[in-house]
Amino acid sequence: MFTIDKYIVAESLEQAFELNKNRRNTIIGGMLWLKMGRKKIGTAIDLSALGLNSIDEDEDSFRIGCMCTLREIETHEGLNNYFGCSLAKSVENIVGVQMRNLATIGGSIYSRFGFSDILTVLLALDTYVELYSGGIVTLEKYLGMPLDNDILVSIIIKKDSRKILYSSYRLSATDFPVLTCAVSNKGNKWFTAHGARPMKAFLNVFELSSSPDDDEINNIISNIKDRTIFGTNMRAGSEYRKTLAGVLTKRNIEAILNGGNYAD
Ligand SMILES: Cc1cc2nc3c(=O)[nH]c(=O)nc-3n(C[C@H](O)[C@H](O)[C@H](O)COP(=O)(O)OP(=O)(O)OC[C@H]3O[C@@H](n4cnc5c(N)ncnc54)[C@H](O)[C@@H]3O)c2cc1C
Structure with missing residues:
Protein backbone atom coordinates (compact mmCIF):
# COMPACT_ATOMS: atom_id res chain seq x y z
CA MET A 1 0.00 0.00 0.00
CA PHE A 2 1.20 3.51 -0.74
CA THR A 3 0.37 6.61 1.29
CA ILE A 4 -0.14 10.25 0.30
CA ASP A 5 0.21 13.11 2.82
CA LYS A 6 -0.99 15.91 0.58
CA TYR A 7 -2.70 16.13 -2.82
CA ILE A 8 -2.31 19.07 -5.20
CA VAL A 9 -3.96 19.68 -8.55
CA ALA A 10 -1.19 21.57 -10.35
CA GLU A 11 -2.15 24.91 -11.87
CA SER A 12 0.81 24.99 -14.23
CA LEU A 13 3.58 22.72 -15.46
CA GLU A 14 6.06 25.07 -13.80
CA GLN A 15 4.38 24.55 -10.42
CA ALA A 16 4.29 20.78 -10.96
CA PHE A 17 7.98 20.75 -11.92
CA GLU A 18 9.01 22.80 -8.87
CA LEU A 19 7.00 20.54 -6.54
CA ASN A 20 8.43 17.42 -8.17
CA LYS A 21 11.99 18.54 -7.36
CA ASN A 22 11.36 17.36 -3.79
CA ARG A 23 12.12 13.63 -3.80
CA ARG A 24 9.19 12.86 -1.47
CA ASN A 25 6.73 14.31 -3.98
CA THR A 26 5.41 12.36 -6.97
CA ILE A 27 3.60 13.07 -10.23
CA ILE A 28 0.52 10.85 -10.49
CA GLY A 29 -0.93 9.44 -13.70
CA GLY A 30 -3.60 6.75 -13.40
CA MET A 31 -1.87 5.55 -10.18
CA LEU A 32 -2.27 1.91 -11.19
CA TRP A 33 1.43 1.15 -10.97
CA LEU A 34 2.06 3.45 -8.00
CA LYS A 35 -0.60 1.65 -5.97
CA MET A 36 1.27 -1.65 -6.38
CA GLY A 37 4.22 -0.21 -4.42
CA ARG A 38 4.79 1.01 -0.89
CA LYS A 39 5.88 4.53 -1.59
CA LYS A 40 5.29 7.12 1.15
CA ILE A 41 4.38 10.10 -1.02
CA GLY A 42 4.68 13.59 0.46
CA THR A 43 2.68 15.51 -2.12
CA ALA A 44 0.87 13.79 -4.97
CA ILE A 45 0.97 16.11 -7.99
CA ASP A 46 -2.05 15.76 -10.27
CA LEU A 47 -1.62 17.08 -13.85
CA SER A 48 -5.23 16.52 -14.87
CA ALA A 49 -6.23 20.21 -14.94
CA LEU A 50 -3.52 21.20 -17.43
CA GLY A 51 -5.26 20.17 -20.65
CA LEU A 52 -2.82 17.32 -21.27
CA ASN A 53 -5.52 14.77 -22.04
CA SER A 54 -5.98 15.27 -25.77
CA LYS A 159 3.70 10.85 -39.74
CA ASP A 160 6.48 9.48 -41.93
CA SER A 161 4.34 6.93 -43.83
CA ARG A 162 5.85 3.91 -42.13
CA LYS A 163 3.86 0.70 -42.33
CA ILE A 164 3.80 -1.00 -38.96
CA LEU A 165 2.64 -4.28 -37.42
CA TYR A 166 2.67 -5.31 -33.77
CA SER A 167 2.44 -8.68 -32.10
CA SER A 168 3.03 -10.05 -28.63
CA TYR A 169 3.17 -13.52 -27.19
CA ARG A 170 1.53 -14.21 -23.83
CA LEU A 171 1.07 -17.42 -21.87
CA SER A 172 -2.52 -16.35 -21.32
CA ALA A 173 -4.51 -13.34 -22.51
CA THR A 174 -4.07 -10.26 -20.31
CA ASP A 175 -0.94 -11.64 -18.58
CA PHE A 176 2.32 -9.72 -18.90
CA PRO A 177 3.89 -10.54 -22.30
CA VAL A 178 6.61 -13.15 -22.79
CA LEU A 179 7.83 -11.12 -25.76
CA THR A 180 6.67 -8.09 -27.72
CA CYS A 181 7.59 -7.39 -31.33
CA ALA A 182 6.91 -4.40 -33.57
CA VAL A 183 8.13 -4.23 -37.17
CA SER A 184 7.89 -1.13 -39.35
CA ASN A 185 9.01 -0.29 -42.84
CA LYS A 186 9.63 2.76 -45.00
CA GLY A 187 11.10 2.14 -48.44
CA ASN A 188 14.05 -0.22 -48.06
CA LYS A 189 14.50 0.73 -44.40
CA TRP A 190 13.12 -1.58 -41.72
CA PHE A 191 12.82 -1.13 -37.96
CA THR A 192 12.23 -3.85 -35.38
CA ALA A 193 11.58 -3.33 -31.67
CA HIS A 194 11.57 -6.20 -29.20
CA GLY A 195 10.38 -5.75 -25.63
CA ALA A 196 9.61 -7.90 -22.59
CA ARG A 197 12.98 -9.55 -23.36
CA PRO A 198 12.44 -9.23 -20.26
CA MET A 199 14.19 -5.87 -20.56
CA LYS A 200 13.26 -2.51 -22.04
CA ALA A 201 12.37 -2.54 -25.72
CA PHE A 202 15.36 -2.56 -28.08
CA LEU A 203 15.48 -1.12 -31.59
CA ASN A 204 17.23 -2.58 -34.65
CA VAL A 205 17.38 -0.71 -37.97
CA PHE A 206 18.33 -2.47 -41.20
CA GLU A 207 17.75 -2.56 -44.96
CA LEU A 208 16.13 -5.12 -47.20
CA SER A 209 15.91 -5.10 -51.00
CA SER A 210 12.49 -4.26 -52.46
CA SER A 211 11.56 -7.94 -53.02
CA PRO A 212 13.61 -9.88 -50.47
CA ASP A 213 13.69 -13.66 -50.78
CA ASP A 214 13.57 -16.07 -47.85
CA ASP A 215 17.37 -16.22 -47.51
CA GLU A 216 17.68 -12.43 -47.26
CA ILE A 217 14.95 -12.22 -44.60
CA ASN A 218 16.40 -15.16 -42.63
CA ASN A 219 19.84 -13.59 -42.74
CA ILE A 220 18.56 -10.29 -41.30
CA ILE A 221 16.58 -12.09 -38.61
CA SER A 222 19.66 -14.02 -37.60
CA ASN A 223 21.56 -10.68 -37.24
CA ILE A 224 18.74 -9.18 -35.17
CA LYS A 225 18.76 -12.21 -32.85
CA ASP A 226 22.55 -11.87 -32.42
CA ARG A 227 22.40 -8.13 -31.71
CA THR A 228 19.51 -8.28 -29.22
CA ILE A 229 19.96 -9.51 -25.65
CA PHE A 230 17.27 -11.91 -24.42
CA GLY A 231 17.01 -12.91 -20.78
CA THR A 232 15.25 -15.41 -18.55
CA ASN A 233 12.49 -14.92 -16.00
CA MET A 234 9.55 -16.94 -14.62
CA ARG A 235 7.70 -16.66 -17.96
CA ALA A 236 10.38 -17.95 -20.35
CA GLY A 237 14.06 -18.66 -20.89
CA SER A 238 16.42 -16.62 -23.08
CA GLU A 239 16.71 -19.26 -25.83
CA TYR A 240 12.92 -19.57 -26.06
CA ARG A 241 12.57 -15.78 -26.30
CA LYS A 242 15.26 -15.64 -29.00
CA THR A 243 13.45 -18.27 -31.08
CA LEU A 244 10.13 -16.51 -30.54
CA ALA A 245 11.65 -13.19 -31.63
CA GLY A 246 12.69 -14.77 -34.92
CA VAL A 247 9.22 -16.20 -35.54
CA LEU A 248 7.26 -13.01 -34.67
CA THR A 249 9.66 -10.79 -36.62
CA LYS A 250 9.49 -12.94 -39.74
CA ARG A 251 5.70 -13.10 -39.62
CA ASN A 252 5.47 -9.31 -39.33
CA ILE A 253 8.00 -8.68 -42.12
CA GLU A 254 6.17 -11.07 -44.45
CA ALA A 255 2.78 -9.59 -43.57
CA ILE A 256 4.04 -6.07 -44.35
CA LEU A 257 5.57 -7.26 -47.64
CA ASN A 258 2.21 -8.82 -48.51
CA GLY A 259 0.47 -5.51 -47.80
CA GLY A 260 -1.34 -6.63 -44.66
CA ASN A 261 -2.28 -4.47 -41.75
CA TYR A 262 -4.87 -4.62 -38.98
CA ALA A 263 -7.16 -2.23 -40.77
CA ASP A 264 -7.67 -4.80 -43.56
C1 LIG B 1 -1.71 -5.24 -12.83
C2 LIG B 1 -1.05 -4.52 -13.96
C3 LIG B 1 -0.83 -5.18 -15.17
C4 LIG B 1 -0.20 -4.52 -16.24
N1 LIG B 1 0.02 -5.18 -17.40
C5 LIG B 1 0.65 -4.56 -18.42
C6 LIG B 1 0.92 -5.24 -19.64
O1 LIG B 1 0.63 -6.41 -19.84
N2 LIG B 1 1.56 -4.54 -20.64
C7 LIG B 1 1.93 -3.23 -20.48
O2 LIG B 1 2.50 -2.66 -21.41
N3 LIG B 1 1.67 -2.56 -19.33
C8 LIG B 1 1.05 -3.20 -18.31
N4 LIG B 1 0.83 -2.52 -17.12
C9 LIG B 1 1.30 -1.11 -17.01
C10 LIG B 1 0.15 -0.12 -17.31
O3 LIG B 1 -0.26 -0.25 -18.64
C11 LIG B 1 0.63 1.34 -17.09
O4 LIG B 1 1.74 1.56 -17.91
C12 LIG B 1 1.03 1.60 -15.66
O5 LIG B 1 -0.04 1.34 -14.82
C13 LIG B 1 1.51 3.07 -15.47
O6 LIG B 1 0.51 3.96 -15.83
P1 LIG B 1 -0.22 4.84 -14.73
O7 LIG B 1 -0.98 5.92 -15.45
O8 LIG B 1 -1.00 3.95 -13.82
O9 LIG B 1 1.03 5.48 -13.96
P2 LIG B 1 1.22 5.80 -12.41
O10 LIG B 1 1.15 4.54 -11.60
O11 LIG B 1 0.34 6.93 -12.00
O12 LIG B 1 2.73 6.34 -12.45
C14 LIG B 1 3.80 5.47 -12.76
C15 LIG B 1 5.11 6.27 -12.63
O13 LIG B 1 5.17 7.25 -13.63
C16 LIG B 1 5.35 8.56 -13.04
N5 LIG B 1 4.60 9.50 -13.89
C17 LIG B 1 3.31 9.41 -14.25
N6 LIG B 1 3.01 10.37 -15.14
C18 LIG B 1 4.14 11.09 -15.32
C19 LIG B 1 4.47 12.23 -16.12
N7 LIG B 1 3.58 12.82 -16.94
N8 LIG B 1 5.74 12.71 -16.05
C20 LIG B 1 6.66 12.13 -15.24
N9 LIG B 1 6.40 11.05 -14.47
C21 LIG B 1 5.16 10.54 -14.52
C22 LIG B 1 4.82 8.44 -11.63
O14 LIG B 1 5.42 9.39 -10.76
C23 LIG B 1 5.25 7.02 -11.29
O15 LIG B 1 6.61 6.98 -10.93
C24 LIG B 1 0.21 -3.15 -16.07
C25 LIG B 1 -0.05 -2.49 -14.85
C26 LIG B 1 -0.66 -3.14 -13.82
C27 LIG B 1 -0.91 -2.38 -12.54
Missing part, protein backbone atom coordinates in the same frame (compact mmCIF):
# COMPACT_ATOMS: atom_id res chain seq x y z
CA ILE A 55 -4.63 13.64 -28.91
CA ASP A 56 -3.94 16.30 -31.52
CA GLU A 57 -3.25 15.57 -35.16
CA ASP A 58 -1.75 17.91 -37.74
CA GLU A 59 -0.14 17.37 -41.14
CA ASP A 60 3.17 16.17 -39.71
CA SER A 61 2.43 14.38 -36.47
CA PHE A 62 0.24 13.17 -33.64
CA ARG A 63 0.77 14.74 -30.21
CA ILE A 64 -0.53 12.69 -27.30
CA GLY A 65 -0.79 14.53 -23.97
CA CYS A 66 0.67 12.65 -21.01
CA MET A 67 -2.70 12.31 -19.25
CA CYS A 68 -4.31 10.50 -22.22
CA THR A 69 -5.34 7.00 -21.26
CA LEU A 70 -4.36 3.84 -23.10
CA ARG A 71 -8.03 3.39 -23.96
CA GLU A 72 -8.16 6.82 -25.62
CA ILE A 73 -5.17 5.78 -27.75
CA GLU A 74 -6.78 2.41 -28.51
CA THR A 75 -10.00 3.98 -29.78
CA HIS A 76 -8.63 7.10 -31.50
CA GLU A 77 -9.82 7.16 -35.10
CA GLY A 78 -6.89 9.18 -36.47
CA LEU A 79 -4.27 6.92 -34.87
CA ASN A 80 -6.08 3.80 -36.02
CA ASN A 81 -6.41 5.08 -39.58
CA TYR A 82 -2.81 6.19 -39.85
CA PHE A 83 -1.08 3.30 -38.08
CA GLY A 84 -3.47 0.52 -39.16
CA CYS A 85 -4.64 -0.19 -35.58
CA SER A 86 -1.15 -1.24 -34.46
CA LEU A 87 -1.29 1.02 -31.39
CA ALA A 88 -4.70 -0.41 -30.49
CA LYS A 89 -3.32 -3.90 -31.00
CA SER A 90 -0.42 -3.15 -28.65
CA VAL A 91 -2.65 -2.27 -25.70
CA GLU A 92 -5.59 -4.63 -26.23
CA ASN A 93 -4.16 -7.27 -23.86
CA ILE A 94 -3.36 -4.90 -21.02
CA VAL A 95 -5.71 -6.33 -18.40
CA GLY A 96 -9.10 -4.92 -19.43
CA VAL A 97 -10.98 -1.85 -20.61
CA GLN A 98 -11.52 -0.49 -17.09
CA MET A 99 -7.81 -0.58 -16.44
CA ARG A 100 -6.97 0.96 -19.83
CA ASN A 101 -9.47 3.74 -19.03
CA LEU A 102 -7.18 4.74 -16.16
CA ALA A 103 -3.62 3.91 -17.20
CA THR A 104 -1.97 6.99 -18.74
CA ILE A 105 0.58 7.22 -21.54
CA GLY A 106 2.67 9.51 -19.30
CA GLY A 107 2.93 6.91 -16.51
CA SER A 108 3.52 4.13 -19.05
CA ILE A 109 6.38 5.78 -20.95
CA TYR A 110 7.97 7.58 -17.97
CA SER A 111 8.31 4.19 -16.24
CA ARG A 112 10.07 2.55 -19.22
CA PHE A 113 8.84 -0.86 -18.08
CA GLY A 114 10.76 -3.89 -19.32
CA PHE A 115 7.41 -5.53 -20.14
CA SER A 116 5.80 -2.60 -21.92
CA ASP A 117 3.68 -3.23 -25.01
CA ILE A 118 3.11 0.43 -25.89
CA LEU A 119 6.81 1.27 -25.52
CA THR A 120 7.65 -1.44 -28.06
CA VAL A 121 5.25 -0.22 -30.73
CA LEU A 122 6.22 3.44 -30.25
CA LEU A 123 9.92 2.58 -30.54
CA ALA A 124 9.36 1.18 -34.03
CA LEU A 125 7.76 4.50 -35.06
CA ASP A 126 9.38 7.94 -35.38
CA THR A 127 8.52 8.85 -31.80
CA TYR A 128 9.68 11.70 -29.54
CA VAL A 129 9.16 12.49 -25.87
CA GLU A 130 8.47 16.09 -24.84
CA LEU A 131 9.93 16.83 -21.40
CA TYR A 132 9.15 19.99 -19.42
CA SER A 133 12.79 20.79 -18.70
CA GLY A 134 14.67 18.50 -21.07
CA GLY A 135 12.92 19.52 -24.30
CA ILE A 136 12.13 17.06 -27.06
CA VAL A 137 14.21 13.88 -27.28
CA THR A 138 13.83 10.73 -29.34
CA LEU A 139 12.09 7.88 -27.56
CA GLU A 140 15.20 5.77 -28.18
CA LYS A 141 17.33 8.32 -26.30
CA TYR A 142 14.73 8.63 -23.52
CA LEU A 143 14.93 4.87 -22.95
CA GLY A 144 18.58 5.25 -21.94
CA MET A 145 17.99 8.25 -19.65
CA PRO A 146 17.62 7.91 -15.85
CA LEU A 147 14.23 8.02 -14.09
CA ASP A 148 14.65 11.65 -12.99
CA ASN A 149 12.19 14.28 -11.77
CA ASP A 150 11.46 15.90 -15.12
CA ILE A 151 7.85 15.84 -16.33
CA LEU A 152 6.84 13.95 -19.43
CA VAL A 153 4.48 16.40 -21.13
CA SER A 154 3.58 14.59 -24.34
CA ILE A 155 4.48 11.93 -26.87
CA ILE A 156 4.94 13.01 -30.48
CA ILE A 157 4.68 10.51 -33.31
CA LYS A 158 5.77 11.77 -36.72
Whole structure:
Protein backbone atom coordinates (compact mmCIF):
# COMPACT_ATOMS: atom_id res chain seq x y z
CA MET A 1 0.00 0.00 0.00
CA PHE A 2 1.20 3.51 -0.74
CA THR A 3 0.37 6.61 1.29
CA ILE A 4 -0.14 10.25 0.30
CA ASP A 5 0.21 13.11 2.82
CA LYS A 6 -0.99 15.91 0.58
CA TYR A 7 -2.70 16.13 -2.82
CA ILE A 8 -2.31 19.07 -5.20
CA VAL A 9 -3.96 19.68 -8.55
CA ALA A 10 -1.19 21.57 -10.35
CA GLU A 11 -2.15 24.91 -11.87
CA SER A 12 0.81 24.99 -14.23
CA LEU A 13 3.58 22.72 -15.46
CA GLU A 14 6.06 25.07 -13.80
CA GLN A 15 4.38 24.55 -10.42
CA ALA A 16 4.29 20.78 -10.96
CA PHE A 17 7.98 20.75 -11.92
CA GLU A 18 9.01 22.80 -8.87
CA LEU A 19 7.00 20.54 -6.54
CA ASN A 20 8.43 17.42 -8.17
CA LYS A 21 11.99 18.54 -7.36
CA ASN A 22 11.36 17.36 -3.79
CA ARG A 23 12.12 13.63 -3.80
CA ARG A 24 9.19 12.86 -1.47
CA ASN A 25 6.73 14.31 -3.98
CA THR A 26 5.41 12.36 -6.97
CA ILE A 27 3.60 13.07 -10.23
CA ILE A 28 0.52 10.85 -10.49
CA GLY A 29 -0.93 9.44 -13.70
CA GLY A 30 -3.60 6.75 -13.40
CA MET A 31 -1.87 5.55 -10.18
CA LEU A 32 -2.27 1.91 -11.19
CA TRP A 33 1.43 1.15 -10.97
CA LEU A 34 2.06 3.45 -8.00
CA LYS A 35 -0.60 1.65 -5.97
CA MET A 36 1.27 -1.65 -6.38
CA GLY A 37 4.22 -0.21 -4.42
CA ARG A 38 4.79 1.01 -0.89
CA LYS A 39 5.88 4.53 -1.59
CA LYS A 40 5.29 7.12 1.15
CA ILE A 41 4.38 10.10 -1.02
CA GLY A 42 4.68 13.59 0.46
CA THR A 43 2.68 15.51 -2.12
CA ALA A 44 0.87 13.79 -4.97
CA ILE A 45 0.97 16.11 -7.99
CA ASP A 46 -2.05 15.76 -10.27
CA LEU A 47 -1.62 17.08 -13.85
CA SER A 48 -5.23 16.52 -14.87
CA ALA A 49 -6.23 20.21 -14.94
CA LEU A 50 -3.52 21.20 -17.43
CA GLY A 51 -5.26 20.17 -20.65
CA LEU A 52 -2.82 17.32 -21.27
CA ASN A 53 -5.52 14.77 -22.04
CA SER A 54 -5.98 15.27 -25.77
CA ILE A 55 -4.63 13.64 -28.91
CA ASP A 56 -3.94 16.30 -31.52
CA GLU A 57 -3.25 15.57 -35.16
CA ASP A 58 -1.75 17.91 -37.74
CA GLU A 59 -0.14 17.37 -41.14
CA ASP A 60 3.17 16.17 -39.71
CA SER A 61 2.43 14.38 -36.47
CA PHE A 62 0.24 13.17 -33.64
CA ARG A 63 0.77 14.74 -30.21
CA ILE A 64 -0.53 12.69 -27.30
CA GLY A 65 -0.79 14.53 -23.97
CA CYS A 66 0.67 12.65 -21.01
CA MET A 67 -2.70 12.31 -19.25
CA CYS A 68 -4.31 10.50 -22.22
CA THR A 69 -5.34 7.00 -21.26
CA LEU A 70 -4.36 3.84 -23.10
CA ARG A 71 -8.03 3.39 -23.96
CA GLU A 72 -8.16 6.82 -25.62
CA ILE A 73 -5.17 5.78 -27.75
CA GLU A 74 -6.78 2.41 -28.51
CA THR A 75 -10.00 3.98 -29.78
CA HIS A 76 -8.63 7.10 -31.50
CA GLU A 77 -9.82 7.16 -35.10
CA GLY A 78 -6.89 9.18 -36.47
CA LEU A 79 -4.27 6.92 -34.87
CA ASN A 80 -6.08 3.80 -36.02
CA ASN A 81 -6.41 5.08 -39.58
CA TYR A 82 -2.81 6.19 -39.85
CA PHE A 83 -1.08 3.30 -38.08
CA GLY A 84 -3.47 0.52 -39.16
CA CYS A 85 -4.64 -0.19 -35.58
CA SER A 86 -1.15 -1.24 -34.46
CA LEU A 87 -1.29 1.02 -31.39
CA ALA A 88 -4.70 -0.41 -30.49
CA LYS A 89 -3.32 -3.90 -31.00
CA SER A 90 -0.42 -3.15 -28.65
CA VAL A 91 -2.65 -2.27 -25.70
CA GLU A 92 -5.59 -4.63 -26.23
CA ASN A 93 -4.16 -7.27 -23.86
CA ILE A 94 -3.36 -4.90 -21.02
CA VAL A 95 -5.71 -6.33 -18.40
CA GLY A 96 -9.10 -4.92 -19.43
CA VAL A 97 -10.98 -1.85 -20.61
CA GLN A 98 -11.52 -0.49 -17.09
CA MET A 99 -7.81 -0.58 -16.44
CA ARG A 100 -6.97 0.96 -19.83
CA ASN A 101 -9.47 3.74 -19.03
CA LEU A 102 -7.18 4.74 -16.16
CA ALA A 103 -3.62 3.91 -17.20
CA THR A 104 -1.97 6.99 -18.74
CA ILE A 105 0.58 7.22 -21.54
CA GLY A 106 2.67 9.51 -19.30
CA GLY A 107 2.93 6.91 -16.51
CA SER A 108 3.52 4.13 -19.05
CA ILE A 109 6.38 5.78 -20.95
CA TYR A 110 7.97 7.58 -17.97
CA SER A 111 8.31 4.19 -16.24
CA ARG A 112 10.07 2.55 -19.22
CA PHE A 113 8.84 -0.86 -18.08
CA GLY A 114 10.76 -3.89 -19.32
CA PHE A 115 7.41 -5.53 -20.14
CA SER A 116 5.80 -2.60 -21.92
CA ASP A 117 3.68 -3.23 -25.01
CA ILE A 118 3.11 0.43 -25.89
CA LEU A 119 6.81 1.27 -25.52
CA THR A 120 7.65 -1.44 -28.06
CA VAL A 121 5.25 -0.22 -30.73
CA LEU A 122 6.22 3.44 -30.25
CA LEU A 123 9.92 2.58 -30.54
CA ALA A 124 9.36 1.18 -34.03
CA LEU A 125 7.76 4.50 -35.06
CA ASP A 126 9.38 7.94 -35.38
CA THR A 127 8.52 8.85 -31.80
CA TYR A 128 9.68 11.70 -29.54
CA VAL A 129 9.16 12.49 -25.87
CA GLU A 130 8.47 16.09 -24.84
CA LEU A 131 9.93 16.83 -21.40
CA TYR A 132 9.15 19.99 -19.42
CA SER A 133 12.79 20.79 -18.70
CA GLY A 134 14.67 18.50 -21.07
CA GLY A 135 12.92 19.52 -24.30
CA ILE A 136 12.13 17.06 -27.06
CA VAL A 137 14.21 13.88 -27.28
CA THR A 138 13.83 10.73 -29.34
CA LEU A 139 12.09 7.88 -27.56
CA GLU A 140 15.20 5.77 -28.18
CA LYS A 141 17.33 8.32 -26.30
CA TYR A 142 14.73 8.63 -23.52
CA LEU A 143 14.93 4.87 -22.95
CA GLY A 144 18.58 5.25 -21.94
CA MET A 145 17.99 8.25 -19.65
CA PRO A 146 17.62 7.91 -15.85
CA LEU A 147 14.23 8.02 -14.09
CA ASP A 148 14.65 11.65 -12.99
CA ASN A 149 12.19 14.28 -11.77
CA ASP A 150 11.46 15.90 -15.12
CA ILE A 151 7.85 15.84 -16.33
CA LEU A 152 6.84 13.95 -19.43
CA VAL A 153 4.48 16.40 -21.13
CA SER A 154 3.58 14.59 -24.34
CA ILE A 155 4.48 11.93 -26.87
CA ILE A 156 4.94 13.01 -30.48
CA ILE A 157 4.68 10.51 -33.31
CA LYS A 158 5.77 11.77 -36.72
CA LYS A 159 3.70 10.85 -39.74
CA ASP A 160 6.48 9.48 -41.93
CA SER A 161 4.34 6.93 -43.83
CA ARG A 162 5.85 3.91 -42.13
CA LYS A 163 3.86 0.70 -42.33
CA ILE A 164 3.80 -1.00 -38.96
CA LEU A 165 2.64 -4.28 -37.42
CA TYR A 166 2.67 -5.31 -33.77
CA SER A 167 2.44 -8.68 -32.10
CA SER A 168 3.03 -10.05 -28.63
CA TYR A 169 3.17 -13.52 -27.19
CA ARG A 170 1.53 -14.21 -23.83
CA LEU A 171 1.07 -17.42 -21.87
CA SER A 172 -2.52 -16.35 -21.32
CA ALA A 173 -4.51 -13.34 -22.51
CA THR A 174 -4.07 -10.26 -20.31
CA ASP A 175 -0.94 -11.64 -18.58
CA PHE A 176 2.32 -9.72 -18.90
CA PRO A 177 3.89 -10.54 -22.30
CA VAL A 178 6.61 -13.15 -22.79
CA LEU A 179 7.83 -11.12 -25.76
CA THR A 180 6.67 -8.09 -27.72
CA CYS A 181 7.59 -7.39 -31.33
CA ALA A 182 6.91 -4.40 -33.57
CA VAL A 183 8.13 -4.23 -37.17
CA SER A 184 7.89 -1.13 -39.35
CA ASN A 185 9.01 -0.29 -42.84
CA LYS A 186 9.63 2.76 -45.00
CA GLY A 187 11.10 2.14 -48.44
CA ASN A 188 14.05 -0.22 -48.06
CA LYS A 189 14.50 0.73 -44.40
CA TRP A 190 13.12 -1.58 -41.72
CA PHE A 191 12.82 -1.13 -37.96
CA THR A 192 12.23 -3.85 -35.38
CA ALA A 193 11.58 -3.33 -31.67
CA HIS A 194 11.57 -6.20 -29.20
CA GLY A 195 10.38 -5.75 -25.63
CA ALA A 196 9.61 -7.90 -22.59
CA ARG A 197 12.98 -9.55 -23.36
CA PRO A 198 12.44 -9.23 -20.26
CA MET A 199 14.19 -5.87 -20.56
CA LYS A 200 13.26 -2.51 -22.04
CA ALA A 201 12.37 -2.54 -25.72
CA PHE A 202 15.36 -2.56 -28.08
CA LEU A 203 15.48 -1.12 -31.59
CA ASN A 204 17.23 -2.58 -34.65
CA VAL A 205 17.38 -0.71 -37.97
CA PHE A 206 18.33 -2.47 -41.20
CA GLU A 207 17.75 -2.56 -44.96
CA LEU A 208 16.13 -5.12 -47.20
CA SER A 209 15.91 -5.10 -51.00
CA SER A 210 12.49 -4.26 -52.46
CA SER A 211 11.56 -7.94 -53.02
CA PRO A 212 13.61 -9.88 -50.47
CA ASP A 213 13.69 -13.66 -50.78
CA ASP A 214 13.57 -16.07 -47.85
CA ASP A 215 17.37 -16.22 -47.51
CA GLU A 216 17.68 -12.43 -47.26
CA ILE A 217 14.95 -12.22 -44.60
CA ASN A 218 16.40 -15.16 -42.63
CA ASN A 219 19.84 -13.59 -42.74
CA ILE A 220 18.56 -10.29 -41.30
CA ILE A 221 16.58 -12.09 -38.61
CA SER A 222 19.66 -14.02 -37.60
CA ASN A 223 21.56 -10.68 -37.24
CA ILE A 224 18.74 -9.18 -35.17
CA LYS A 225 18.76 -12.21 -32.85
CA ASP A 226 22.55 -11.87 -32.42
CA ARG A 227 22.40 -8.13 -31.71
CA THR A 228 19.51 -8.28 -29.22
CA ILE A 229 19.96 -9.51 -25.65
CA PHE A 230 17.27 -11.91 -24.42
CA GLY A 231 17.01 -12.91 -20.78
CA THR A 232 15.25 -15.41 -18.55
CA ASN A 233 12.49 -14.92 -16.00
CA MET A 234 9.55 -16.94 -14.62
CA ARG A 235 7.70 -16.66 -17.96
CA ALA A 236 10.38 -17.95 -20.35
CA GLY A 237 14.06 -18.66 -20.89
CA SER A 238 16.42 -16.62 -23.08
CA GLU A 239 16.71 -19.26 -25.83
CA TYR A 240 12.92 -19.57 -26.06
CA ARG A 241 12.57 -15.78 -26.30
CA LYS A 242 15.26 -15.64 -29.00
CA THR A 243 13.45 -18.27 -31.08
CA LEU A 244 10.13 -16.51 -30.54
CA ALA A 245 11.65 -13.19 -31.63
CA GLY A 246 12.69 -14.77 -34.92
CA VAL A 247 9.22 -16.20 -35.54
CA LEU A 248 7.26 -13.01 -34.67
CA THR A 249 9.66 -10.79 -36.62
CA LYS A 250 9.49 -12.94 -39.74
CA ARG A 251 5.70 -13.10 -39.62
CA ASN A 252 5.47 -9.31 -39.33
CA ILE A 253 8.00 -8.68 -42.12
CA GLU A 254 6.17 -11.07 -44.45
CA ALA A 255 2.78 -9.59 -43.57
CA ILE A 256 4.04 -6.07 -44.35
CA LEU A 257 5.57 -7.26 -47.64
CA ASN A 258 2.21 -8.82 -48.51
CA GLY A 259 0.47 -5.51 -47.80
CA GLY A 260 -1.34 -6.63 -44.66
CA ASN A 261 -2.28 -4.47 -41.75
CA TYR A 262 -4.87 -4.62 -38.98
CA ALA A 263 -7.16 -2.23 -40.77
CA ASP A 264 -7.67 -4.80 -43.56
C1 LIG B 1 -1.71 -5.24 -12.83
C2 LIG B 1 -1.05 -4.52 -13.96
C3 LIG B 1 -0.83 -5.18 -15.17
C4 LIG B 1 -0.20 -4.52 -16.24
N1 LIG B 1 0.02 -5.18 -17.40
C5 LIG B 1 0.65 -4.56 -18.42
C6 LIG B 1 0.92 -5.24 -19.64
O1 LIG B 1 0.63 -6.41 -19.84
N2 LIG B 1 1.56 -4.54 -20.64
C7 LIG B 1 1.93 -3.23 -20.48
O2 LIG B 1 2.50 -2.66 -21.41
N3 LIG B 1 1.67 -2.56 -19.33
C8 LIG B 1 1.05 -3.20 -18.31
N4 LIG B 1 0.83 -2.52 -17.12
C9 LIG B 1 1.30 -1.11 -17.01
C10 LIG B 1 0.15 -0.12 -17.31
O3 LIG B 1 -0.26 -0.25 -18.64
C11 LIG B 1 0.63 1.34 -17.09
O4 LIG B 1 1.74 1.56 -17.91
C12 LIG B 1 1.03 1.60 -15.66
O5 LIG B 1 -0.04 1.34 -14.82
C13 LIG B 1 1.51 3.07 -15.47
O6 LIG B 1 0.51 3.96 -15.83
P1 LIG B 1 -0.22 4.84 -14.73
O7 LIG B 1 -0.98 5.92 -15.45
O8 LIG B 1 -1.00 3.95 -13.82
O9 LIG B 1 1.03 5.48 -13.96
P2 LIG B 1 1.22 5.80 -12.41
O10 LIG B 1 1.15 4.54 -11.60
O11 LIG B 1 0.34 6.93 -12.00
O12 LIG B 1 2.73 6.34 -12.45
C14 LIG B 1 3.80 5.47 -12.76
C15 LIG B 1 5.11 6.27 -12.63
O13 LIG B 1 5.17 7.25 -13.63
C16 LIG B 1 5.35 8.56 -13.04
N5 LIG B 1 4.60 9.50 -13.89
C17 LIG B 1 3.31 9.41 -14.25
N6 LIG B 1 3.01 10.37 -15.14
C18 LIG B 1 4.14 11.09 -15.32
C19 LIG B 1 4.47 12.23 -16.12
N7 LIG B 1 3.58 12.82 -16.94
N8 LIG B 1 5.74 12.71 -16.05
C20 LIG B 1 6.66 12.13 -15.24
N9 LIG B 1 6.40 11.05 -14.47
C21 LIG B 1 5.16 10.54 -14.52
C22 LIG B 1 4.82 8.44 -11.63
O14 LIG B 1 5.42 9.39 -10.76
C23 LIG B 1 5.25 7.02 -11.29
O15 LIG B 1 6.61 6.98 -10.93
C24 LIG B 1 0.21 -3.15 -16.07
C25 LIG B 1 -0.05 -2.49 -14.85
C26 LIG B 1 -0.66 -3.14 -13.82
C27 LIG B 1 -0.91 -2.38 -12.54
